[in-house]
Amino acid sequence: MLAFVAFLVFLGFGFDTFYMGMSGGYVPVGSVVALGVGSVSALTSYFHGDRAVLLAAGAQPLADVAASATDADKLKLRQLDNIVDEMAIAAGLPRPRVYVVPDPDPNAFATGRDPAHASLAVTRGLIDALDREELQGVVAHEMSHIRNLDVRVMTVVAALVGGVALLSDWARRGMMWGGGSRRRDDDRRDGGGVAGIVLFVLWLIAVMLAPLIAQALAMLVSRKREFLADASGAELTRNPIGLADALEKIESAVAPTRAINRGSAHLCIADPLGRPVNAREGFWSDLFASHPPMSARIAALKEMAFEDGRRR
Amino acid sequence: MFAIGVLIVLAALVLWAIASYNHLVGMRNQVLNGWRQIDVQLKRRHDLIPNLVNAVRGSMDFERDTLTSVMEARAKALTASGPADAAQKEGQLSQALGRLLAVAENYPTLKSNDSVKMLQEELSGTENKVGFARQFYNDIATRFNTAQQVFPATLVASSLGFKPAELFEITEQADRDVPVVDLSRK
Numbered sequence: 001m002l003a004f005v006a007f008l009v010f011l012g013f014g015f016d017t018f019y020m021g022m023s024g025g026y027v028p029v030g031s032v033v034a035l036g037v038g039s040v041s042a043l044t045s046y047f048h049g050d051r052a053v054l055l056a057a058g059a060q061p062l063a064d065v066a067a068s069a070t071d072a073d074k075l076k077l078r079q080l081d082n083i084v085d086e087m088a089i090a091a092g093l094p095r096p097r098v099y100v101v102p103d104p105d106p107n108a109f110a111t112g113r114d115p116a117h118a119s120l121a122v123t124r125g126l127i128d129a130l131d132r133e134e135l136q137g138v139v140a141h142e143m144s145h146i147r148n149l150d151v152r153v154m155t156v157v158a159a160l161v162g163g164v165a166l167l168s169d170w171a172r173r174g175m176m177w178g179g180g181s182r183r184r185d186d187d188r189r190d191g192g193g194v195a196g197i198v199l200f201v202l203w204l205i206a207v208m209l210a211p212l213i214a215q216a217l218a219m220l221v222s223r224k225r226e227f228l229a230d231a232s233g234a235e236l237t238r239n240p241i242g243l244a245d246a247l248e249k250i251e252s253a254v255a256p257t258r259a260i261n262r263g264s265a266h267l268c269i270a271d272p273l274g275r276p277v278n279a280r281e282g283f284w285s286d287l288f289a290s291h292p293p294m295s296a297r298i299a300a301l302k303e304m305a306f307e308d309g310r311r312r
Numbered sequence: 313m314f315a316i317g318v319l320i321v322l323a324a325l326v327l328w329a330i331a332s333y334n335h336l337v338g339m340r341n342q343v344l345n346g347w348r349q350i351d352v353q354l355k356r357r358h359d360l361i362p363n364l365v366n367a368v369r370g371s372m373d374f375e376r377d378t379l380t381s382v383m384e385a386r387a388k389a390l391t392a393s394g395p396a397d398a399a400q401k402e403g404q405l406s407q408a409l410g411r412l413l414a415v416a417e418n419y420p421t422l423k424s425n426d427s428v429k430m431l432q433e434e435l436s437g438t439e440n441k442v443g444f445a446r447q448f449y450n451d452i453a454t455r456f457n458t459a460q461q462v463f464p465a466t467l468v469a470s471s472l473g474f475k476p477a478e479l480f481e482i483t484e485q486a487d488r489d490v491p492v493v494d495l496s497r498k
Contacts, residue, residue, distance in 0.1 A: 071426045075433060082437030089349060090444035092342075092452065132436075238447070 046155050050111040050119055057109075059099035059121045076127050083136050084120065087143040090236040096120045096146060106130065106250045109268040110142040111151055118146040125253065130246050137243030140233035141269055148232065150225045157221050161214045168210035222290045230297055234304050244301040251294040270294070332465050336474050339456040343477045346449035350480070353441045354389075354402060360438055361386045361409070364431045368412075368422055378415055382408040399480065402442075409435065446480045453477035 066077040081098065088095040096110070096118035106126040112118035120142050122135075130138065145151065206213075234240035250270045271291045291297075365379050385405040392398040413432060422428050457476040460469040 075426065075429055078430060079433050079437070082433065082440070086437065086440045086444050089353070089441055090448055092346065092448045236444075 046113050046152070049155060050113070050117065050151075053109075053111045054099055054119060054121060057099075057101045057103075057121060059101045059119075062098040062100055065100045079132060080122065080127060080135065080139075083132070083139050086136065087139045087236055090140070091143050091147050093118075093143065093147060096143075098122075100124060100127070104128075105272075106253050107268050107270055107272050108138050108142055110145045112146070113152055113155070114149065115146050118151070120146070126250075129249055129253065133239065133242035134246035134249065136237055137233060137239065137246045138269055140236040141229050141243060142233075143236060144229040144232040145225070148225065148228060150229065153225065154218075154222065157218045161211075161218050164214040165211045168207045171207045219290055223292045226291050227297070227300065230301060231304070234301060240301040240304040244298045244305070247294055247298050247301070329468050332468055333472055336456075336459060336465070336469060336472070339452070339459055340474065340477075343449070343453050343456050346445070346452050350442065350445040350449055353438065353445045354398075357405075357435075357438045357442060358386060358390060360431075360434055361405075364412075364435055367425075367428050367431050368416060368419075375412075375415055378408075378412050382412050384408075406439065406442075409439065450479050453479055 062077060062081060066074055066081075069077055077100075084098050085095060093115045096112065096115075097120070099119060099121040101107075101121050101123045103123040104125040105123060106129045108120070108122040108126055110118060110120045120139070122138070126135070126138065230243060233243055237243070247270070268291075271289075361382060365382060369379060382405070385401070385408040389398070389401040389405045392401040413435065416422050416428075416432070459465060460474050460476060
């Protein structure tokens with residue numbers, strides 16, 4: 001997280017030094033604007049992001065779905081309702097609002113800025129595919145996202161990624177159009193010496209790589225939070241095998257979850273896009289996967305169950 | 313100079329004592345709330361049981377004693393007084409219910425009956441809620457106790473009137489045993 005802010009400040013700092021340069025004086029215009037844009041987008045998604053995500057996924061409130069369900073279906077929905085209650089009790093949190101997403105692929109996500117404004121959505125496919133214990137594991141995972149304030153963390157991260165992308169975009173545009181100002185920079189750099197040139201080159205590289213680096217950092221945060229949610233989910237149910245089985249079932253259903261778009265991927269229990277990058281281990285996956293590889297998550301959970309069994 | 317130093321140290325100590333007092337009060341209220349959550353869930357369970365027993369009564373004529381033992385255990389649990397007594401009687405009720413649910417598996421008509429399935433779901437949900445409410449209570453009570461007992465908070469905790477919270481435990485040996493279910497009867 002700190003690396004993120006530092007990166008953003010470095011970009012903004014370079015922007016000020018090399019483009020605003022002399023005319024900008026000591027006021028860091030670029031940084032201030034970047035920070036401002038970042039804050040506005042962060043605040044908007046902080047207060048209204050949950051509704052936007054739910055709307056985009058076409059999520060319906062559980063009560064509405066249950067009202068028009070068949071008897072056998074009512075049982076499953078009632079089960080989900082009870083499980084959410086159970087997990088809210090186990091986590092000591094208020095009960096989140098529950099939504100059903102009409103999509104046959106098993107997946108689930110949580111959203112909302114804090115536990116009092118949290119919503120939890122599961123897909124139709126998840127309700128149909130999992131048994132009670134597995135469903136409990138998934139709900140516990142999502143409840144942990146809520147308890148760990150992951151939605152808040154990822155909102156801030158997303159805003160920072162957006163800020164970085166915006167800034168590097170401006171910088172590149174400035175480079176194309178800024179012939180006049182560059183000559184002025186050259187005049188000035190005659191006095192600046194080698195250090196100035198080195199810094200300029202470094203900054204240039206940073207601008208080119210900015211969106212990639214920002215994305216990689218965001219994904220790093222996202223993967224850490226996934227592992228954390230798995231672990232604290234297992235702490236809530238005291239049954240890591242339930243979640244491990246659920247993850248196996250979710251993994252075997254490879255179809256992408258169409259109802260959930262790229263922007264909310266990091267909130268889901270499994271990558272809704274079904275991107276192959278999330279399934280592999282290795283350098284590129286380490287950089288750009290929003291979720292740790294399923295096999296690693298399942299192995300971690302099974303290890304927990306093993307430790308648990310030995311202690312008894 | 314020395315006097316000022318002493319004053320600063322004293323002020324820091326007082327501030328620290330206030331902070332740890334407030335922290336402990338917050339935790340104590342959480343623990344109390346956790347305890348009440350258990351009561352809420354137990355009450356729910358007591359309200360549900362008559363419905364379940366009535367729903368299965370017709371199909372389970374052979375299991376009279378299973379049904380009556382559930383109703384008796386419920387009646388006893390309702391009159392329980394004090395946490396230890398309640399823990400024991402609720403434990404017996406849990407066992408009786410577990411037996412009933414297991415035996416009900418033997419009746420195909422019951423297994424396919426949607427309203428009975430719904431009641432079973434309600435009941436296992438309630439059982440889980442009772443269990444998770446206890447788990448949460450034990451978790452926060454443990455955190456509360458640890459907060460009191462670690463150094464240096466332990467220096468002020470007892471003089472400020474904090475007592476360790478009691479953990480919810482199964483006291484009866486019978487409750488620790490895995491319930492034996494006789495499935496040979498049809």
